[in-house]
Amino acid sequence: MLRSLSIKNYALIDTLQVNFDGGFITITGETGAGKSILLGGLSLILGKRADLNSLRDPESKCVLEAAFDVRGYELAEFFAQEDLDYEEQTIIRREILPSGKSRAFINDTPVTLTVLASLGEQLVDIHSQHQTLRLTENDFQFRFVDAVAGVGGMLQDYRKKLRAFRKEEKQLMQLQEQKQQAIKEHDYNQFLLNELIEAKLEPGLLEELEGTYERLSNVELIKEQLGYGTQLLEAEQYGILNQLTDLKNAVNKLASFGEEYKELAGRIASVFLELDDAGNELIGLEGNLEDDPALLEQVNTRLQQLYDLQKKHGVQEVETLMEIRDALEEKVVATEGLDEEIARAEARVAALREELHTAAKAIRVKRTEVIPGLKKALETALMPLGMPNARFDMAIVPVDEFRPNGMDELEFLFSANKGGSFNELKKVASGGELSRIMLVIKSMLAGYMKLPTIMFDEIDTGVSGEVSNKMAAIMQKMSASMQVFTITHLPQVAARGNRQFKVFKAEANGRTVTGIKELSDEERVEELAEMLGGKTLTDSALAHAKELLAVKE
Template identity: 70%
Template sequence: MLKSLSIKNYALIDELQVSFNEGFTTITGETGAGKSILLGGLSLILGKRADLNSLRDASEKCILEATFDIRGYGLHAFFEEEDLDFEEMTILRREILPCGKSRAFINDTPVTLTVLSGLGEQLVDIHSQHQTLKLTDNDFQFRFLDAVAGNFELLEAYSAKLKTWRSLGKQLSRLQEEKRESLREYDYNQFLLGELQEAKLEAGMLEELEETYEKLNNVEFIKEQLGYGVQLLESEQFGVLGQLVDLKNAMKKLSSFGERYQELAKRMESAFLELDDAGNELKTMEEELEDDPQLLERTNERLQQIYDLQKKHGVAGMDELIAIQKALEDKVLATEGLDERIEQMEAEAEKLRTQLEELASQIRAKRLEVVPGLQKNLESALGPLGMPNAKFDIQLEETDDLRGNGKDDLQFLFSANKGGVFSELKKVASGGELSRIMLVIKSMLARYMKLPTIMFDEIDTGVSGEVSNKMAGIMKEMSATMQVFTITHLPQVAAKGDKQFKVFKADEAGQTVSSMKALEEQERIEELAEMLGGKQLSDSALAHARELLTTKA
């Protein structure tokens, strides 16, 4: 509920502060007094884009602020999602700076216009003749029909499953495309993998093969050098071991002359033992070494195979080649497992579709159930509003597609005249007729769902006094469960308000300013009398005004 409105430095308004109550509030004033300015200021607070021309004084900033009582609006989730502090008395504020920039706040927290607008849409419904075009919007028609049918819980469940189903469909499409792409590469990847698997790659293999190849490829030279080494060690005349024996014995003879000689003798003994062992190793290696042309050829083939694979895959090491083999194994395995994954997802998607079909059928059944009564109620409500021959033909055709709100095509066909041909609302209903139809629909919606504060902007334009009285009665009835404002030129409507405000112009310090005030009872009588008979307040006009106020209920 809108509790208060504050406007500073906006258009013709210098500074305005006004408080509102629940129920039905009427706003009157002469043409050009500033009622549209008031509505424009409220629209800015609710998230409409700002215009620098809105500033009354271009050197000062414009501040517009509204306080709302949002208890019972179910907005906790919105505040939590937008990371805002929830306050039962929530303040929306706009500031338009002289430089042209605009700032928006919710409870003193800066927000984007998108966030402000998102909240504003849930707080105030501004209804003008231009807004009646929404009546011809298919989404609005569906929302109206579903409100009457009590479909909101079913639609919520349907919407959640539809979102999951569509997301699953996108994943499935990507997976099928991945399969097509993988299949194009599958044979080639499998061929590459086969080459690598045939090579039986292992870490450290390349170094081992290269060592074996070098040994076998130089076997004669190695044997020659090993034999020469044995000869140097064991030659009878000049062998190193023989001479080392003589050296060892000489040192042993000196060991009795002190500790240093004993140590030297031990070292010579150790050198002899080490060299003797090395000599034995040389002889063993020489005996074991054999020429093996076949092993050399096989080793060379294995090396060439690995070198070719490294060149083919553009790598220089065995580890990189093994990593490529692992990646190819993963790709081939993934391709081979795609069919199973696709089958699982298709089964899940089919299950979801079946559930969606069932929900859509339930939604459709409830819609069809209320259509006859809805047509009758619309026609009955429009009769007293100067449309006695209004007829509706609400057509609901089942489709094959799963849509955002079920599987139906909806058409609101209308005929305003007796015996007239039914056609789409936007083609046959005039602006005034659309306004009255929208008023009736909004009043019906108020019975089925909690609507925000609603503001009617001269919805009664161009209708007779009796019809306007009926329209005012509908708005009065709506105000029993919600806050209702109407801007009007008709005294019959203005008198129905629980509270009446007047918008007026005045000259202050050589400038024209717009202002607004709540009218006391006598002021209301005089305002209504002026609306009835003009500036010269006659006794009959005053009496008529008193009568209107007396019978306003």
């Protein structure tokens, strides 16, 4: 609840400090005294955007501060999420600087207006003419029905499932799009992969094929050189082996004359053996060498295949082609595996869809069950408020789509006159009728959920004395479980308050200022008498005022 309000340098207010308790608090004052200024200051504290023109002294900053008792509001989680210090006595401060900049603080921690407004909605419900119009919005009507139906927990569970469903649905759509794209690429990737598989790629393959191609392409030259080499080694008179034999025999004769000769003879013998073996290999190679045009063509074809693949993929190495082959194989396999992944995603979506249908139907049952009693309760509550012929036609209509509040539409129709046709509230209800309907709804909600401090801004405008008595009784009853403020011009309503505050204008240092003060019992009598009969306080007006005050007791 709102415990205190402090305002400095705002509109017609120099300095204002006021403390509040729980219960029913009425605020009165002459037209133009500044009740709207007070409300505007509180709205800034609750997150409304600031206006530089609201500074009384444009050279000084405006400071607005409010203290709230937040016990029982279950706000600890909110404070934790926003990284704020949770205090049972929470202080909200708003500063508007002469530069036009605005700053907001919760328990001395700077916050954004979004965070401030989010907290403000949970602390104070300012019921103005604009807020009354929310009664005509389907979302507000649903929240009313759902509060009475007690489906808050069911809706929370439904929305959790809906978020999961939307997430799975999005993932399924992405997989399907991925598959469509993969289908376009799959055939081409498979074609490329087949080409690389058919090439039977191995490390060193290119070098091996190029070597084979060179040999097969130069058979005659190789034969010629091999034969010439054999001739050089084995010619009868001047062959290298014959001459080397003579050299070997000559040196062998010297081997007994010293170790160095013996070693030299051994080296020459080794050279002879090596050359003799080389000669045999020359003969063998020449004998095995044959012209093979078919094999040459085959090798040439494979080489051309490799060259084409290198050019197509823009690489120089067979090993790189092998890497590309492996990557293509993974893509092809992944594409083929998408069907299984999509099937699993479709199963998850289908399961969540079924769960959502079940949850939505359960919510619909609860809503439908309370509609008759809710309709009757509203009509009954409005009868003493000058609306004896008020009738409601409400129905829950199933829809085929998942919505944030279920799978229903709510028909919330109204007729104010006997025999009149039903229509939407915004089309047939007057402003005064909407205010009374909203008051009844808020009073009913107070019995089903924890409501924040509520401030009614002249909700009783345009109603008779007897009706105002009934409206005041409703607000007084609401105040048993919550803090209720009402700004009023009606003495019947003002008298019902546990405490009464008066907003007034005065002159200070040649300037008009707005102030607020709590009225004592005697001051309340005088204030109510003025509201009843004007500035001249008659005995009858004073007596009537005392009677009104006695009623609340």
